[in-house]
Amino acid sequence: MGLLSFKGGIHPPHAKKSSEKKAVEVAVKPDVVTIPLRQHIGAPCEPLVQKGDQVKVGQKIGEPGGFVSAPVHASVSGTVKEVKDMFGMGLCVVIESDGLDEVHESVKPSKDFTELDSKEILNIIKEAGIVGMGGAGFPTHVKLSPPPEKKIDTIILNGAECEPYLTADHRLMLEDPEEIVYGLRAMMKSLDVKEAYIGIEDNKPDAIETMKNVCSKYEGIHVVGLHTKYPQGAEKQLIYACTKREVPSGGLPMDAGVVVNNVATSAAVSTAIKTGMPSIERICTITGKGVKEPKNLKIKVGTSLQSIIDQCGGFADSVGKIILGGPMMGMAISDTEMPSTKTTSGILIFSEEEAKLPEAGPCIKCGKCVSICPAFLEPLYISAYSQKENFEMTEKYHALDCIECGSCSFICPSKRPLLHSIRVAKQQVQKMKRKAK
Ligand code: SF4
Ligand code: SF4
Structure with missing residues (x-):
């Protein structure tokens, strides 16, 4: 079978060289983990533990809040120090590790x-x-x-x-x-x-x-x-x-x-x-010019991002931006004490140079965003109507079909913040639909 593909799309620089040849290393055991009770799309979990409880590795500590939900488990053995809202991530269970990594009886x-x-x-x-x-x-x-x-x-x-x-x-x-x-x-x-x-x-x-x-x-x-x-x-x-x-x-x-x-x-x-071991660890890429030693690390869920970055030699001289996930669809963060989750595929640390955003200019109607959109949308019009807060028109231009890939923003020669305004449009259209129901 030859190479396969889809219509549209872009070719951003791969930027994978600094970590693609690095074998996965097991991260240092964390002293403390902060485990969010919602690490998934759907209802958050209800806590099954409270402050002072002893827990073991693989023990269920959060019961799913509905069918579209997923339980969460302890990634270390030790003592529950807190169960509280943290980092804007909802309820989290903080566990101080006893360093023993005792495995729970349910893990078979x-x-x-x-x-x-x-x-x-x-x-x-x-x-x-x-x-x-x-x-x-x-x-x-x-x-x-x-x-x-x-x-x-x-x-x-x-x-x-x-x-x-x-x-x-x-x-x-x-x-x-x-x-x-x-x-x-x-x-x-x-x-x-x-x-x-x-x-x-x-x-x-x-x-x-x-x-x-x-x-x-x-x-x-x-x-x-x-x-x-x-x-x-x-x-x-x-x-x-x-x-x-x-x-x-x-x-x-x-x-x-x-x-x-x-x-x-x-x-x-x-x-x-x-x-029998539940989802308590994953491989994560830590890379970008803002970190000294890019790596692929196997990390326990709940490990603080800062301690993961420290295991990669810490920050290089200039740090402009930190992103969880990839640069196209990831989320910029400001607090490196936040914990890793089941979905932390990457921690990108951009230098000031890499993070610099060019100034947006007016749309020159070049049509590039239309020709590359993999969802066959017209991003320039959705964005323009979104900026005018005419969300009925963004719906007519199928804003909800946008997969938020960011290709349009990347390709735009005027560096218009297309994805941002389309995301706003999607949220507003969804709100209108909920109201109509
Ligand atoms: S972010 Fe949305 S509108 Fe822009 S290229 Fe991707 S799918 Fe198309
Ligand atoms: S790529 Fe940018 S400049 Fe070109 S049509 Fe789209 S929004 Fe306008």
């Missing part, structure tokens, strides 16, 4: 997935609190429970890692390919699906080869090389590239018969089945 390996039925696999994934580790944080058990009228026949694993700078998934595919494929096969059994694709951008030829070697043993799993183009890893674009199926406007992957998961999510499924 299960039978091989081939001996489990669909419901048992789904239940392990649900109880392990596994969520989309590419950054979205959507609970995985919900994705694997489509309504009966939606027939799923394909699973796609996202190994594109199309955001510049990030290399955590790349390293995972090189260092733990068997775990990714085991998790995928378990999810295929859970959904009774016979076809799967693992999509990887062609700037990672070693990962494509490694995954192909592992998958050659299994029928129905295809490793496909994708053109390196942003946002290749966005769900709709990935589905189109792998299957040529289109997700309808306002629809979900299941409307195209597909479930999409990240490769790290799949590896977490494998860990949960083979060891």
